[in-house]
Amino acid sequence: MDEFLDSSLAFIEQSGWLAPLFFILLHVFRQVFFIPVLIVCLIGGYLFGTLYGSIYSIIGLTAVSIVFYGLVRIFPGLSKKLTNIKQHFFKDRQDWNLPQMMIIRMMPLVHFHVVSLYLIETSKNIREYTNKSFLVSIPPAILYTAFGDMIHELPLAGTIVFAVFLFILFMLVRRKHSSISWEEFFHTKKP
Template structure:
């Protein structure tokens, strides 16, 4: 098995700019194939190392976020479907803090575009959306790529402990108030 991995690594090194391009394209088609961001970034860390893998993941996730913004503008029905999922997942009147959104991005089983929807709803224009998306992309891209870089050394119990730590920090970093709008409280 180790020999096959070395052969694959040598092929990637010889491919030049084609391997990074295919990796960035993998980030673009990842949502349609239901591949988690965690897996894609870990592959980048495994194949390209922490530095280049993080850069390629940030580029791929950034392009994915930019495309998501324009898809919501072009297809409003897509936004409504995602809003339904968001309400089922977190409730109707839940506002999340920036730290919660960042932690949510790093939880493997939370869909990438649910966080993108929160960012979309909380920004006024495309520039704000791209800036905030970039901020929320950095931690998972770097951390997941680092996991891929050291995957052969990390035992399973460490990965489980990290996931639990992220869930606990998500719960403790929440906003302490819930805003219920007048019309929602007094429905007819």
């Protein structure tokens, strides 16, 4: 992985005006080489600065999500495998809102495609899915590009404080009401 990352970085640096295109393609192909989103966004900040690196990362992350949408449609077994991981994280909850998904996407330990699978399941069509994927990709792209080096170099205590902060933020933006149907509320056991 290190050799691929080093050679990709050198190739992108020497690409001139095509560098943004190759960087976006690096986002798309990073999953084949098991390169975390954090690392690719860090590279974007290093090569292009915070503004352009964030823009290219948002485009790349949205492109990855669209490719994933196509792969799930072509290979339904992929969806089944990720559903097990998704159930581990989400516990069959289907009521997360978009700000919560943005926060979850920023958490480095949550698999990128688990969030994408959730967005597929809660979207009516590819257009709605693409819009949600675009919006959910903005916070991690900006955060990892601008502050990625700081997050990557944090000591364990700093990482724990950051994770607690994200959890508190996650709980603050959650929906504060739930609906219970009449039948569920007055459900009685049959003898």
